[in-house]
Amino acid sequence: MKRVLYLFLILLVSIMGACGQEQSSNDTSLLEQEGIIVEVKEHQGRWNQILVVPNISEDDISNKTTAELIEMAQENDGAYYGFGPGEYEEFRVGTHVIVYWNGDQEDSDPPQREAKKIDVVSK
Structure with a gap:
C-alpha cells in the first residue's frame, strides 16, 4: 500500500511540475519590442493598430507627416501592432510602450504583427 501511495505522489508531483514548465515556456516564447507610438489607426469594429518605432524620442516625431513616420519606422525596425477593438x-502618439508578440508577422514594410500584450512605460 505504501508503494502505491509513493508512486501516486511521485506521479502527482511530476504532473504538477510539467504544468508549471508549460506555463513558463509560453511566457518566455513571446518576443518584445520597446518604442514610441508614432501612429494610431482605429478601424470601426475591426482590429486597431499602433505603429511602434524603437530607439527614438518624442522630439523625433514632432511635426512629421505620416509618410515620414512610416519611413522612420522602416529605417528603425518599427512595426504595426494590431489589437482588438475596445482594448x-x-x-496616443508619443506613448512609450513595450509590445509582446509571438514572432509571426505579415510580410510588409513596416511589418504587421498581432500584439499579445502591451505595457505602457510612460505617457
Whole structure:
C-alpha cells in the first residue's frame, strides 16, 4: 500500500511540475519590442493598430507627416501592432510602450504583427 501511495505522489508531483514548465515556456516564447507610438489607426469594429518605432524620442516625431513616420519606422525596425477593438483605448502618439508578440508577422514594410500584450512605460 505504501508503494502505491509513493508512486501516486511521485506521479502527482511530476504532473504538477510539467504544468508549471508549460506555463513558463509560453511566457518566455513571446518576443518584445520597446518604442514610441508614432501612429494610431482605429478601424470601426475591426482590429486597431499602433505603429511602434524603437530607439527614438518624442522630439523625433514632432511635426512629421505620416509618410515620414512610416519611413522612420522602416529605417528603425518599427512595426504595426494590431489589437482588438475596445482594448488599449488610452494609446496616443508619443506613448512609450513595450509590445509582446509571438514572432509571426505579415510580410510588409513596416511589418504587421498581432500584439499579445502591451505595457505602457510612460505617457
